[in-house]
């Protein structure tokens with residue numbers, strides 16, 4: 001199983017909490033597009049032995065580019081790589097730019113999953129965190145998406161926002177249930193330095209809910225999603241049966257992926273070695289290096305076997321199905337229940353993990369204190 005990630009670093013306006021690599025500067029969209037196409041073409045011969053099962057076009061806001069751009073990128077990907085017939089192909093979108101023209105072009109090129117950033121169904125909160133869409137824009141985007149053929153739709157939501165209450169959080173989720181959205185990604189706000197929201201909180205102008213309130217919002221939200229037929233299958237991800245995101249599952253299975261575009265990350269087995277690298281996060285460097293037919297790769301690193309094993313544990317335990325013992329044995333020739341027996345014993349005593357015939361699975365307590373649990377594996 002292998003995936004492709006394509007990064008589109010443009011957004012109409014930066015959200016107040018966002019530190020992703022994205023800019024409200026469309027004057028460089030054309031240059032970026034040309035460079036991205038070059039990158040795709042350069043990787044084509046290097047990836048000819050791989051079959052890709054998922055594609056994820058993320059950002060930024062992919063749908064904020066010029067009409068025709070996403071379709072052209074999809075065509076380039078299909079020309080360059082072997083993408084399996086039943087591949088899951090996702091594009092992210094912002095509700096305000098998910099119009100009929102853009103969504104139709106995605107469907108026409110085989111995109112079959114749409115991930116919409118809603119964050120909250122409370123327009124007042126959306127404005128406060130600098131989102132440029134409203135709840136009504138989301139309704140319109142979903143209606144349009146369904147009309148042009150999307151059935152597999154995700155909504156991203158956030159908790160712990162300034163002024164947010166548990167009731168407001170639950171209202172957002174109930175709204176998504178009423179819209180019959182089959183997949184929900186639910187994240188706690190992370191206050192990132194160098195963002196307007198960070199400055200505003202530090203200056204005392206904006207107050208965030210305290211951590212206990214945020215934890216209560218999370219628990220209440222997770223419970224109501226379970227009650228409404230959404231299964232938590234990863235720390236922050238919930239799906240109706242059959243709608244789990246295959247692209248992200250591949251990350252949590254520590255599978256191979258090729259990242260394309262600014263600051264994208266890759267993990268590939270190259271000549272037998274598990275290898276990670278990333279692209280530059282500087283747009284000028286990205287464009288110039290590809291202009292000179294050079295891949296803008298940085299930080300290439302061969303991962304030692306023990307570290308690859310730990311990565312596989314760390315990522316696998318994010319899933320509620322846990323780390324598959326069979327897959328681990330197939331990959332490393334060792335049973336993780338044996339290799340990590342001392343760490344597992346300690347965690348079992350703490351009620352944080354359980355070991356079944358098939359998997360190592362974190363309990364609810366283990367999920368709540370995941371970092372503490374993982375440190376045991378690291379320290380061993």
Ligand code: SF4
Nearest residue numbers: 011014015018059060
């Ligand atoms: S739309 Fe997403 S990527 Fe763009 S600024 Fe907002 S949070 Fe960041």
